[in-house]
Every structure is written in structure tokens, then in C-alpha cells.
Amino acid sequence: MRERGRADMILLRLDGVSVTEAAACLKTAAKRVSTWSKRFERHGLDGLKDQPGRGRKPSIPASKVQRVVTRPPKGRKSERAQHGPPRWRVAQDRATGLVDE
Known part of the structure; x- marks a missing residue:
């Protein structure tokens, strides 16, 4: 959605619309239109992309996330072994006729 707004700003500017008129038309600040222009x-088009490094940094390192996601829990049976198939699967199987009511 951001890219669409940025593209709209550029298209208006290329059509000869002033910064203040484009800002009024798009209901945004003139400074924003000027910056993206x-x-x-x-x-060029690469200038309309977000710059790397913007936004909040992850609070947990990617290596730790990967370790947790790929490692099975220690000393526990799998969820399926403890509780059987998940409820959505049972409902799905009933709907397709694989399991009787």
C-alpha cells in the first residue's frame, strides 16, 4: 500500500501537478510529496522502496529463533502422541467422511 501512495505522488508530479496540489489531492503533507519526488x-524506481534498516529491530537474535523452531521439545511426547489429532483435523475428516460421527 505504501508503494501505491508513493507511485501516485510521482505520477501526479510527472503530470505537472505542484507539490502542494499533489499533497492536497492525496491528503498528505507537502513535505512527504517533496521527499518522495x-x-x-x-x-528512479529504487528510490521509492523502503531503505534497509528501517523499523524496529528484532528483540531475539535470528540464530536463537531458528534453534527454537527447529529443535523438538526435550523429554516430551509430540502433541499428536499426547492429544491425538488436532480438532480442526477431526472436523475436516468428519466433513470429508473419513471419520464417523
């Missing part, structure tokens, strides 16, 4: 002029 300048980035497009300098870098």
Missing part, C-alpha cells in the same frame, strides 16, 4: 529524481 526528490528520491525518485535521484534514484
